[in-house]
Amino acid sequence: MSHLLLRGIVLASVLLMSTAPGGAVALFPAAAPATPLRPTMPTAGVAGLIAVTVHAQGRVRSHGVPLAVRAGPGAGYPVIGHRLSGSLIDLAYSTRGSSVEGDARWYRLADGPGFVSARYILSGTILPRREPSS
Known part of the structure; x- marks a missing residue:
C-alpha cells in the first residue's frame, strides 16, 4: 500500500x-x-x-543486442523500433501474446507505441493486465 x-x-x-x-x-x-x-x-x-x-519501469535485458519493439503483442507483428539492452523503459500494462521462450506476456510501452516481450524485461512491479483485443 x-x-x-x-x-x-x-x-x-x-x-x-x-x-x-x-x-x-x-x-x-x-x-x-x-x-x-x-x-x-x-x-x-x-x-x-x-x-x-x-x-512501472523495467530494464531491458536482451543480452547486448537491441530489443525489438513490435506493433502488437507477438513476434508476428512488424518491428517498429528498438530499445537498447540495459536501458530503462516505462511500461503501461501487461497482456498475452505469442510465446517467447515459454513466456507469453507482453508489455505495452507507456512512452510511445509498441509492445516488448516480457521475456527480455526485468521489472519488480506487477503491472495491470489487459486482455488482448479481438
Whole structure:
C-alpha cells in the first residue's frame, strides 16, 4: 500500500486504479514534494489535488543486442523500433501474446507505441493486465 505525507498527516492509501491508456492514477497534493515514481500525463485536479498517471519501469535485458519493439503483442507483428539492452523503459500494462521462450506476456510501452516481450524485461512491479483485443 502506498503512503503519502500530506500537511503532516499520513494518508493510509493512495488511489491506484487502471486507466486508459494504461498505468495507474495517484492523487498528490498540489504542493507535494517530488516523488520517486515516474509521473506522466498530468490531468485535471479535484479539490486541490492533481491526478498523475504513474507507470512501472523495467530494464531491458536482451543480452547486448537491441530489443525489438513490435506493433502488437507477438513476434508476428512488424518491428517498429528498438530499445537498447540495459536501458530503462516505462511500461503501461501487461497482456498475452505469442510465446517467447515459454513466456507469453507482453508489455505495452507507456512512452510511445509498441509492445516488448516480457521475456527480455526485468521489472519488480506487477503491472495491470489487459486482455488482448479481438
